Amino acid sequence: xxxxxxxxxxxxxxxxxxxxxxxxxxxxxxxxxxxxxxxxxxxxxxxxxxxxxxxxxxxxxxxxxxxxxxxxxxxxxxxxxxxxxxxxxxxxxxxxxxxxxxxxxxxxxxxxxxxxxxxxxxxxxxxxxxxxxxxxxxxxxxxxxxxxxxxxxxxxxxxxxxxxxxxxxxxxxxxxxxxxxxxxxxxxxxxxxxxxxxxxxxxxxxxxxxxxxxxxxxxxxxxxxxxxxxxxxxxxxxxxxxxxxxxxxxxxxxxxxxxxxxxxxxxxxxxxxxxxxxxxxxxxx
Amino acid sequence: xxxxxxxxxxxxxxxxxxxxxxxxxxxxxxxxxxxxxxxxxxxxxxxxxxxxxxxxxxxxxxxxxxxxxxxxxxxxxxxxxxxxxxxxxxxxxxxxxxxxxxxxxxxxxxxxxxxxxxxxxxxxxxxxxxxxxxxxxxxxxxxxxxxxxxx
Amino acid sequence: xxxxxxxxxxxxxxxxxxxxxxxxxxxxxxxxxxxxxxxxxxxxxxxxxxxxxxxxxxxxxxxxxxxxxxxxxxxxxxxxxxxxxxxxxxxxxxxxxxxxxxxxxxxxxxxxxxxxxxxxxxxxxxxxxxxxxxxxxxxxxxxxxxxxxxxxxxxxxxxxxxxxxxxxxxxxxxxxxxxxxxxxxxxxxxxxxxxxxxxxxxxxxxxxxxxxxxxxxxxxxxxxxxxxxxxxxxxxxxxxxxxxxxxxxxxxxxxxxxxxxxxxxxxxxxxxxxxxxxxxxxxxxxxxxxxxxxxxxxxxxxxxxxxxxxxxxxxxxxxxxxxxxxxxxx
Numbered sequence: 001x002x003x004x005x006x007x008x009x010x011x012x013x014x015x016x017x018x019x020x021x022x023x024x025x026x027x028x029x030x031x032x033x034x035x036x037x038x039x040x041x042x043x044x045x046x047x048x049x050x051x052x053x054x055x056x057x058x059x060x061x062x063x064x065x066x067x068x069x070x071x072x073x074x075x076x077x078x079x080x081x082x083x084x085x086x087x088x089x090x091x092x093x094x095x096x097x098x099x100x101x102x103x104x105x106x107x108x109x110x111x112x113x114x115x116x117x118x119x120x121x122x123x124x125x126x127x128x129x130x131x132x133x134x135x136x137x138x139x140x141x142x143x144x145x146x147x148x149x150x151x152x153x154x155x156x157x158x159x160x161x162x163x164x165x166x167x168x169x170x171x172x173x174x175x176x177x178x179x180x181x182x183x184x185x186x187x188x189x190x191x192x193x194x195x196x197x198x199x200x201x202x203x204x205x206x207x208x209x210x211x212x213x214x215x216x217x218x219x220x221x222x223x224x225x226x227x228x229x230x231x232x233x234x235x236x237x238x239x240x241x242x243x244x245x246x247x248x249x250x251x252x253x254x255x256x257x258x259x260x261x262x263x264x265x266x267x268x269x270x271x272x273x274x275x276x277x278x279x280x281x282x283x284x285x
Numbered sequence: 286x287x288x289x290x291x292x293x294x295x296x297x298x299x300x301x302x303x304x305x306x307x308x309x310x311x312x313x314x315x316x317x318x319x320x321x322x323x324x325x326x327x328x329x330x331x332x333x334x335x336x337x338x339x340x341x342x343x344x345x346x347x348x349x350x351x352x353x354x355x356x357x358x359x360x361x362x363x364x365x366x367x368x369x370x371x372x373x374x375x376x377x378x379x380x381x382x383x384x385x386x387x388x389x390x391x392x393x394x395x396x397x398x399x400x401x402x403x404x405x406x407x408x409x410x411x412x413x414x415x416x417x418x419x420x421x422x423x424x425x426x427x428x429x430x431x432x433x434x435x436x
Numbered sequence: 437x438x439x440x441x442x443x444x445x446x447x448x449x450x451x452x453x454x455x456x457x458x459x460x461x462x463x464x465x466x467x468x469x470x471x472x473x474x475x476x477x478x479x480x481x482x483x484x485x486x487x488x489x490x491x492x493x494x495x496x497x498x499x500x501x502x503x504x505x506x507x508x509x510x511x512x513x514x515x516x517x518x519x520x521x522x523x524x525x526x527x528x529x530x531x532x533x534x535x536x537x538x539x540x541x542x543x544x545x546x547x548x549x550x551x552x553x554x555x556x557x558x559x560x561x562x563x564x565x566x567x568x569x570x571x572x573x574x575x576x577x578x579x580x581x582x583x584x585x586x587x588x589x590x591x592x593x594x595x596x597x598x599x600x601x602x603x604x605x606x607x608x609x610x611x612x613x614x615x616x617x618x619x620x621x622x623x624x625x626x627x628x629x630x631x632x633x634x635x636x637x638x639x640x641x642x643x644x645x646x647x648x649x650x651x652x653x654x655x656x657x658x659x660x661x662x663x664x665x666x667x668x669x670x671x672x673x674x675x676x677x678x679x680x681x682x683x684x685x686x687x688x689x690x691x692x693x694x695x696x697x698x699x700x701x702x703x704x705x706x707x708x709x710x711x712x713x714x715x716x717x718x719x720x721x722x723x724x725x726x727x728x729x730x731x732x733x734x735x736x737x738x739x740x741x742x743x744x745x746x747x748x749x750x751x752x753x754x755x756x757x758x759x760x761x762x763x764x765x766x
Binding site (some may be wrong): 026030031032034080083084089090091092093094095097098099100101102105106108109217220221224225228232258259261262265266268269272273276 | 495501503547548551552554555556558559560562563564566567570571574682686689693697722723725726728729730732733736737740
Binding site (some may be wrong): 161164167168170171172174175176178179180181 | 286288304305306350
């Protein structure tokens with residue numbers, strides 16, 4: 001039983017990395033990125049290609065990709081997504097949905113439908129034992145990265161001037177402009193950071209298991225469920241939501257391999273009925 | 286500028302709101318310490334969420350935030366809106382110390398008497414056109430009534 | 437004071453009755469002179485169109501953007517199949533029954549869905565669709581993950597079956613267009629437009645916003661179920677992945693957004709364009725889909741109102757006018 005719980009929590013760590021980027025983008029600019037999962041998969045494939053092309057090890061490859069991801073996110077927001085922001089959620093939904101379809105099919109054309117993975121050598125199989133439980137090194141590392149990312153994001157938001165800009169533009173875009181902020185740039189910075197997380201998540205997913213071009217939507221739903229369960233507006237909430245989701249899925253998998261994901265969906269719906277604002281919602285002012 | 290309705294950032298504390306004013310990067314006499322000296326209550330509440338303060342205190346934050354940008358001209362849009370008379374007096378009492386170092390103040394105000402008391406020049410606008418202007422000390426209430434109501 | 441009258445039609449819309457006749461006469465008689473593959477194609481595009489109209493109703497008029505309407509599409513299909521295969525109901529009769537049952541199930545679903553707003557409502561509806569898909573995929577008596585066939589129509593010969601399916605599809609399309617058009621011209625329709633523009637203002641005028649939104653949600657779900665049931669009567673084979681695929685919504689979004697959201701003509705234009713593109717480019721597989729995606733993005737960024745919207749703005753074109761204008765009486 002403890003092993004199931006532990007594995008569930010470690011899985012949740014990865015889900016947190018899927019979800020933090022989405023939480024960030026929604027928090028700062030109310031943008032729902034329906035291509036979140038597809039960008040994660042794109043990140044994973046990019047890592048695979050890059051490692052194959054340069055011969056770098058997986059870890060270094062990821063490190064190199066992260067700044068590239070920032071630039072990609074920045075550019076995407078600045079030149080495409082900024083045009084979709086506004087009171088109406090439809091334009092951003094349609095554009096990100098369009099991006100989702102484009103990414104999936106582009107990946108399909110380039111890589112074919114075969115699942116691939118990122119070779120990490122021994123880490124993928126390494127594990128150690130604690131009393132009579134085995135813990136995989138890679139899942140533990142992923143979990144650690146997720147917690148670290150959450151701490152960093154929270155600190156960024158609470159203590160830095162960039163974080164203040166994020167909070168200000170999301171509160172009141174016009175007043176922020178009055179202060180001299182340029183919302184277009186602040187939004188782009190937010191998406192840039194979100195994409196760094198996305199690239200990291202993609203790489204780790206490719207290390208943990210295989211990825212295929214059509215995997216995106218599933219990851220999106222996981223990310224989304226984690227954010228809702230945890231409560232919008234709080235990074236710690238997103239982390240907890242992700243952990244709970246991972247836990248629920250793991251329990252479901254043990255009961256019956258076909259029901260794992262279904263269990264997760266069910267838990268999400270239950271939370272939606274009982275406590276729609278999530279477990280740790282951050283209320284405004 | 287101190288916008289109408291204050292437009293504070295609810296997700297930011299009092300101090301953070303004030304710090305938002307420094308984004309323009311201009312140097313000058315106004316800083317956090319000086320704003321706190323002008324409005325001592327803000328120092329007490331500096332770490333509280335800005336919108337948890339009373340209306341008058343929020344107005345102080347808004348003014349302080351504008352001051353932090355060290356402008357040469359401070360624009361105040363309806364700063365007495367929604368405030369109790371006692372609080373309005375408190376805020377307006379702080380204004381003279383703002384102008385003593387050469388900052389100009391442009392106040393949009395519906396309370397004519399208040400506006401005339403605190404300013405050196407008055408301009409009446411009606412539908413975008415100037416209907417009356419002059420030194421505050423010299424204009425009478427009758428002149429102003431006439432400008433606005435034609436009586 | 438001058439007297440004003442409220443007018444709704446314009447010179448284009450006055451042509452509508454003639455246009456309808458011009459299209460309907462050959463359409464109704466198609467089974468007589470046309471090939472069977474044409475009928476199947478029309479039925480297929482009719483299903484796409486119906487689904488898109490319902491999505492348009494929900495998003496454009498109800499203000500609720502959903503990526504999960506395929507839940508109801510698939511549900512309608514499966515209910516029709518179950519009624520036909522297991523309960524011995526004539527599948528053609530089962531189509532409207534399936535639509536009604538879909539409307540019924542949409543009620544408890546709405547309780548969940550309405551907990552969310554905006555973008556999260558959209559994704560949440562997708563989750564719900566996934567729950568539907570996974571649930572049906574685990575029901576072994578309807579074929580589980582690989583699906584099953586509609587056997588109840590085996591006794592009817594192909595020509596009759598296809599003709600009846602065709603006429604039902606045609607009837608559904610006409611009823612849907614007419615129904616939505618008349619609804620939008622009515623007082624309730626006006627209330628809906630008011631809600632779309634400004635909920636708070638509408639509520640202050642005494643409009644029951646929640647009830648209207650629920651009504652729109654239920655109708656859109658029922659319509660989607662109708663389209664689903666119809667599709668699988670024509671297709672004869674159903675599977676969870678086909679029935680609950682998010683591609684249905686993707687195509688609906690494409691048709692509506694490119695044609696023009698919130699107008700009746702929009703989905704019509706979008707569906708025709710989609711059929712046209714499908715016919716000539718779908719062989720290119722992934723590249724075709726990439727092209728569709730790009731087109732949707734470009735139209736959203738630069739032509740907010742879609743193609744019909746652009747025409748409407750430029751030329752005042754409106755076949756199904758729902759706006760009311762004040763005209764001075766002289």
